[in-house]
Amino acid sequence: AEMLQFHEMGLDDRLLKAVADLGWSQPTLIQEKAIPLALEGKDILARARTGSGKTAAYAIPVIQRILASKQCVREQDVRALVLVPTKELGQQVQIMMRQLTSYCSRDVRVADISGKADVSTQRPILMEKPDVVVGTPSRVLAHLNAQNLVLHSSLEMMVVDEADLLFSFGFEADLKNLLCHLPKIYQSFLMSATFSEEVQALKELLLHNPVILKLQGSQLPDSSQLQQYTIKCEEEDKFLLIYTLLKLQLVRGKTLMFVGAMDRSYRLKLFLEQFGIPACVLNSELPIQSRCHIITQFNQGFYDIIIATDEQSLASSQTTSGKKKKKSK
The missing domain is CATH 3.40.50.300 (P-loop containing nucleotide triphosphate hydrolases)
Known part of the structure; x- marks a missing residue:
């Protein structure tokens, strides 16, 4: 029809x-x-x-x-x-x-x-x-x-x-x-x-x-079409490994990276930028306008990489900082 x-x-x-x-x-x-x-x-x-x-x-x-x-x-x-x-x-x-x-x-x-x-x-x-x-x-x-x-x-x-x-x-x-x-x-x-x-x-x-x-109207791949790889490496080698994957184009196109903590996301961004690889950081602490702007830039191709933070770690860091504050009183 x-x-x-x-x-x-x-x-x-x-x-x-x-x-x-x-x-x-x-x-x-x-x-x-x-x-x-x-x-x-x-x-x-x-x-x-x-x-x-x-x-x-x-x-x-x-x-x-x-x-x-x-x-x-x-x-x-x-x-x-x-x-x-x-x-x-x-x-x-x-x-x-x-x-x-x-x-x-x-x-x-x-x-x-x-x-x-x-x-x-x-x-x-x-x-x-x-x-x-x-x-x-x-x-x-x-x-x-x-x-x-x-x-x-x-x-x-x-x-x-x-x-x-x-x-x-x-x-x-x-x-x-x-x-x-x-x-x-x-x-x-x-x-x-x-x-x-x-x-x-x-x-x-x-x-x-x-x-x-x-309906499965969108052409997004389902889990049967996705391939997952795990690489075990030492902590100090992680950034270098990410750089290598990107430089050798083993990871290509729009990429979303998750890291465990907020400061780490900024460290990774700075690390990649040293090698001329532009990336942007996204987390819930950024103002809404900034987040929307980052997504727009990502969609328009200014960046191919978004470095996002695991929000669980964000929540736990807030509660621990809250506890510390209480103690200091």
């Missing part, structure tokens, strides 16, 4: 124009399957990896439905809620939705409230009742409790993106509390890389007769 194209999905011309501007000549597998089902009003549970085009798979029908509802003049209200596990993902979703609404930005307004700003400073944004609100469960719940956001009568669509991560990041209680603020009936989309027990439980809570899409 031939693949369904964007222009065959009954989408608004303004949306199609934005899709063309993004250079998407045809939908990805998940977009082809999910968009028509979503436009029919069905609830969707989709297993899709990062990179499969899943954001647009829910963003396009959400925008389309809002545009369609605006044709019958209705008051401005929050019609869609997108829940994400991190503020970084919140930013990405907002950027994607803004790109898709570039020709209808007056009709579909998107607000991302997942950032670090105070709840009170975000209040004016929500008072304008944007059509789509993007946020983490805890932040959305805070606004619901503060009555900056009222959804029980206006909400028509809810998306839970990276549902499996929401649980591993500890948002389960917030998510359940949040549901009390929602209307009885709304369309739901659940996106997840895995179908864990928690995701299955969430499906029971949120979805009504959902269509289940188990």
Whole structure:
């Protein structure tokens, strides 16, 4: 069967124009399957990896439905809620939705409230009742409790993106509390890389007769296609060995290196730079803007190597430093 194209999905011309501007000549597998089902009003549970085009798979029908509802003049209200596990993902979703609404930005307004700003400073944004609100469960719940956001009568669509991560990041209680603020009936989309027990439980809570899409839309290799090598060497030889692997091009292309401690990541970076090998360091102590900038530079090819820190070591170093401080008192 031939693949369904964007222009065959009954989408608004303004949306199609934005899709063309993004250079998407045809939908990805998940977009082809999910968009028509979503436009029919069905609830969707989709297993899709990062990179499969899943954001647009829910963003396009959400925008389309809002545009369609605006044709019958209705008051401005929050019609869609997108829940994400991190503020970084919140930013990405907002950027994607803004790109898709570039020709209808007056009709579909998107607000991302997942950032670090105070709840009170975000209040004016929500008072304008944007059509789509993007946020983490805890932040959305805070606004619901503060009555900056009222959804029980206006909400028509809810998306839970990276549902499996929401649980591993500890948002389960917030998510359940949040549901009390929602209307009885709304369309739901659940996106997840895995179908864990928690995701299955969430499906029971949120979805009504959902269509289940188990797609491997992205061409990322699975474990059967990956090869793992272990090299045992002395501590003092490790940096030299890394240099050798890179110099002999035994390791090529985009590379992610993990080291055990923060200072070590900077030492490795300096070591490689002595040999003209540019690398960048990434860890959670860097400000969010810096992290985003580093990733952008990595994606644009300024660096081929990211040196990341094992966050466990970060947590333990913080607790030990905390203990030391207490003792010194």
